[in-house]
Amino acid sequence: MVQQPDGGRRSPLNRDRVLRAAVALADAAGIDSLSMRNLAQELGVVPMALYKHVANKEELLEGMVDVIVGEIDPPDLDTGWKTGIRQRILSARRALLRHPWASRVIESRSQPTLLVLDYLDSIAGTFRAGGLSVDLTHHVMHVLGSRVWGFTQELFPASPLPAEPEAHAAMFRELAGRYPHIAEIATSGAHDEGSVVGRGCDDQFEFEFALDLLLDGFERLHQQGWQSGNRS
């Protein structure tokens, strides 16, 4: 149940209230619970009342993406392009971590909103201001892909561990037999000892590791004067 100080009835319904309620509902109950019917109930109105403020569910989801994009920090103009991009993307990541449903909604959109284009244009502008060519900026934006939003498509979502220790151990022995390389990764390093694949990984470390690898690669290409058809 999402908190509603005014019982969801005092102020008249408007687009902003609809969007904020949708975000709150998705935050609290998960994106699968966000139906037009549930949202209407949360707001104390009949489902059809929502269609006065959003044309359909697609437009509702678009609006929710805009709410999240609005939470990304504005650019810091006093740094080099590398630091600027890095800070911006890590800010986007913080926004996304506050709204776990957002990455799935972003990747399911078929049209960018104006706010989304603003953000992307600003990122591209930072590369250009840093001296990267139009061409290199273009390709580099593609390489970043969903990472500009602060998330990455993982190999597979973290599997929930079996709760009982003995089932856990049994599963791990089976895993180690059939998948030796995955097992050695899972058992190595700073992980929970004996954790199963994907658990115990430090998501933030992995994200920054990848981001810095990419930014270093971009810088190297830029300094080498990269041009199309000119790959070393």
Place this chain on the structure above:
Amino acid sequence: MVQQPDGGRRSPLNRDRVLRAAVALADAAGIDSLSMRNLAQELGVVPMALYKHVANKEELLEGMVDVIVGEIDPPDLDTGWKTGIRQRILSARRALLRHPWASRVIESRSQPTLLVLDYLDSIAGTFRAGGLSVDLTHHVMHVLGSRVWGFTQELFPASPLPAEPEAHAAMFRELAGRYPHIAEIATSGAHDEGSVVGRGCDDQFEFEFALDLLLDGFERLHQQGWQSGNRS
């Protein structure tokens, strides 16, 4: 309508026929048309008959992913790790391009299947055989992310262009005014002249550009003897 040489009735229903029909239906009519009810109709059976061969829709989708994973070429053991990984991933990409729905299904799974783990273990094994440390192999697998499947999460899906040239031109002028950096990317290089963002990009070039940037980065870290907490 999916082709059914035997009218979908001759051979008795089994799991394999269900999965192959599901893949064919998704290929032909799109993943949104793949419902248990539609699939049953395609096979000439009552919807509940499917539940004898798959526990539920989740398991059906898992089985479909396995069909696609089965189409990835086996590893070529006569090359270095870099070429080996590159070939394997480009093979996965070809399989995915044959089944446009597959990337969305892969990213929506919550549990890897045994075949998926086989593939990932094989990729990790190639890095290890090339001499990369367990730690570096681990992080490098995370950096690849969905790229091991041959797809990337784009910034946003390609917007369909307005069909009428004048609407097209008007949209582009508006775009250029508000989004100068996106516009200069869209108008530059080898694209359709005046194309809108995301259209006219050579997806295969972008994919290979990113993949090679990453593989070069991995090689550099490996040669530098990268270790955790040792980033230059």
Place this chain on the structure above:
DNA sequence: ACCTGAACACCGTTCAAGT
């Protein structure tokens, strides 16, 4: 003119009745 209840055309899945 505005609002909204009922209805439409779907889902995935359960369950009990029929063979």
Place this chain on the structure above:
DNA sequence: ACCTGAACACCGTTCAAGT
């Protein structure tokens, strides 16, 4: 024991009836 039609508990959205 097996199979399956009807039913359940949902969807997003249309539409016409009521105010």
